[in-house]
Amino acid sequence: MTNVEMLASAIGKMQEERAAFLRRLEGLSQAELDFKPAPDSWSVGEVAHHVGLTETVFHRYMTELLR
DSSP states (O other): OOOOHHHHHHHHHHHHHHHHHHHHHTTTTTTHHHHSSTTTTTHHHHHHHHHHHHHHHHHHHHHHHHH
16 A cells, blocks of 8 residues: 555545544534533533544644654
8 A cells, every 4th residue: 555545545534533533413402512510521512622623733733744
């Protein structure tokens, strides 16, 4: 497998995982997104927000790396 093929495969897998993650969030109410099982734990909404921020940073790093 060439480097280009490996990169394309990795990008495809990341896109699949992102889509699966977003599907899990579909249909959740605001109350469900905001619910915390304990005061010191994160809500589903907070986790989703963190994943989104991390994805943005990861994309920026990968863009710079590939330049």
